[in-house]
Amino acid sequence: MNIKIQILIILAMLIAIVYIVNKIRTKGIELKYSLLWLLLGLGIIIFAGFPQISQWLAHFLGISQPVNMLFFAGFCFTLPIIFSLSATVSKMSNKIKKLTQEIALMNEILERQEKGKE
Secondary structure, three states, X not given: OOHHHHHHHHHHHXXXXXXXXXXXXXXXXXXXXXXXHHHHHHHHHHHHHOHHHHHHXXXXXXXXXXXXXXXXXHHHHHHHHHHHHHHHHHHHHHHHHHHHHHHHHHHHHHHHHHHHHO
């Protein structure tokens, strides 16, 4: 890998990590959701800074090209992120449904009370 590309990737990831940490600090994103993104950024920095690691891993796993190994690693890193987001969306959907039902019941109670006063 060309040294200029390595430096560019490392700088981009450092900027991304600073951005994520700033979002955590300003409560723009919760820590539990951003940990995987921080780990992904650190992994990319390690692979960019030490390309021989990806070559060794590719050889160890029986993958012909280190680039293919990096795509595979990227896929493996995104799976937990996607699963985490899916679980969060599901949980939020259930909470929204429950809140909607509670609001509907409260409105019904208020309407009955107002009819009773008349």
